[in-house]
Amino acid sequence: MKRKMFLGVLGLLGLFVFLTAAAAQDYPNKPIMLQVPYPAGGSTDVGARIVAAVAEKQFGQPVVVVNKPGAGGQLGWTELAKQKPDGYYLGMISMPHMLTAILDPERKSTFKAEDITPIISQALDPTTISVRPDSWKTMKELIDDAKKRPGQISAGIVGYLQDDEIGYLQFAEGAGVQLRLVYFDGAAPAITALLGKHVDVLFCTVGDNYNQWKAGKIRMLTIMDKERSKFYPDLQTTAELGYPTILSAATRGIGAPKGIPQPILKKIEDVFKKAMESKDHLDKLEGAAQPVKIMTGEEFNKYYWDSFNVAKKWVEYVRKK
């Protein structure tokens, strides 16, 4: 009797393995949705459309980009976490934006960080500090001046509790200064305000200010990274300047609702990795001033949870204030 049951269980297990393997073999047999939680035309959307166009050739099925904008990405991620984990619904995720939305109790998020499986990263865009060319020449000048008049120098922040603000908080802690924060809705109005002398300093990413820098309209003081950026080879990093704790970036990648069978997950990872490594993808992303950074599997998972802990620290810090 026990034996029969054992065989039965074994048989079921075998059937299960067989079916999931068959499903992976079969996958994908219909179009795959790639959801973007931001409006069409933004950098996440552009990145998604570029990689979708390359990946769909290798999947042999269309990769359809759908925009579900709203609540700073929160609507889209909430939707993503709710989907069936069958590999046909993927979404663009952004760190730390998604993580702070989860962590900030005011945002009333209905999903948790573990509800989303990070699959592959596409771009890692470090936060920078920039000023107008007629002002501070070095990071040291800015810090010295800020120490003299705490809370007087105004700094534009591209989004509340996003990478730019975390970068600022690390800067404030590391350099022991305090600026007057002015929040903007995205990079374009923030840069306009810097150029128009409505704020004096700007915290934003490379993708946000590269074009203005190239045109000679702004001066870069530092980039919050351990390594120098391909886009600004002459720009000293925070680590080089002696502030290794100032380390912030906006990272974009592809995620899925948790629970996708391993073989399917592997296939998605492989196809997108190949697509992202293609010259076509690299050239187009670089043309859009997005620094490519491909992380998968354990590496990306670790990055995701490291970012979670950093975000947690600063969300709690801001809420206590």
Next chain:
Amino acid sequence: MEALQYWMQGFSVATLPINLMFALIGCVLGTLIGVLPGLGPAAGTAILIPITFNLDPIGAIIMLAAIYYGAMYGGTITSVLVNVPGEAASVITCFDGYQMAKQGRGGPALGIAAIGSFVGGTFATFALMVVSLPLASFALRFGPPEVFALLVVGLSLVTGLAGRSLLAALIMTFFGLLLAMIGMDPVRGAPRFTFGVQDLYDGVGFVPVVMGLFGVGEILVSMEQPVLEVIKTKLSDLFPKRKEWGISSAAIGRGTIIGFFLGLIPGIGAIIPTFLAYVVEKKVSKHPEKFGTGVIEGVASPETANNSYANAAMVPLLTLGIPGSPTLAVLMGAFIIHGLTPGPFLFKERPDVVWGLIASLYLGNVILLILNLPLVGLWAKLLEIRYQYLYPGILLFCILGAYSLNQSVFDVTMMVLFGIVGYVFRKLDWPLAPAILALILGPMMERSLRTSLEMSGGDLFIFFQRPISAVLLILAAAILVTSAIRLMPMWARKESKN
């Protein structure tokens, strides 16, 4: 002389048959996007970017720019014919355009819109070449406090001139501002007044509300009335009457100027210029009380401002690399994908692209005119369909439009709900325009107010310390006070006696 050389170079690029074809395709696609409600110019342009991936940069940019201004015109068609604005900038065109269509004068309404768009667009492009650099740097002086003050002026203009009662207009303005408060706090992202409904996190959708208030509300009111006779449109009716040409040309002139100057200021968006053009037209008119009953200048001026704005907004984009509206941000993304960086260096590095684009803006305006004038007859023919067949069609069109926006049934529900609200307001004869404008401007106003206060550390005096915002706020106060005096019961009685 150098400028002339650039012109010539630009035109030689833009008149290449392949580039002419791209401009034509762009105009057709853009008009289509404009006609479909829900699909706005920004989303439409973004979705079409991938089809330009394999084109050369000049062709791609010419086509995308054509899509952009084509959409700005296309929105007019449905505003006039079925009272459903195809995109936000055409909301104002509903007021008189649709009334004209109801009187069988849809042809002249569309005709004057096409001509006004052509004039406004062409002038703005011309000015773009001449004055772009000095004007663009002036526009940078509009920081958050100045933008806030400008929005206050816009709201007080619409409120002050909206209806017979200042009180009703003020109530509607606050109704719109309240609706605008629903959703996420614009800075911290905390949900407000959402009652836990996730669909409300991003606020009350503008498109469902407008389609509800105007489209559905209109149908509900019409259902009460006996079936009207079919509107007959003769071909001779396609052009405005002789008397109307004079009125219209002055209106077109004013619309051009308003659209052009507002286009230079980044972040204004396409809606304010049209509203401002409309209320200015009403203010200078000899018969302001007839506005909203189908006067031609009520169509001519905002439609002109719309396209003048669209072309002028290229100035901050091309010279400073600052996109003034969401659609232009999309267009800038397209520039960058094609390896072109908008900004002063673009003029030096790729004069062929800049001047080719500018020249193609001229040609595009001509193409739009040629494309749309003959089609006006065709569009106007739609009006000959009996209402009992037309209304279900419009209703279906509204539902599709509301749904297609986010593939959301919630949006459709909102639209129906606001259709009922619109019906009630119509019955009360309370003006819809202030509510709509407040709903559109509310988030921008709240954000610029809060950003200004962040800049000053919470000090309200920032609005009066800065000269531009101080002047604008005084202007706004003056507008409200004069309207209040004009509408005082005592004066109103006197006026009606006269």
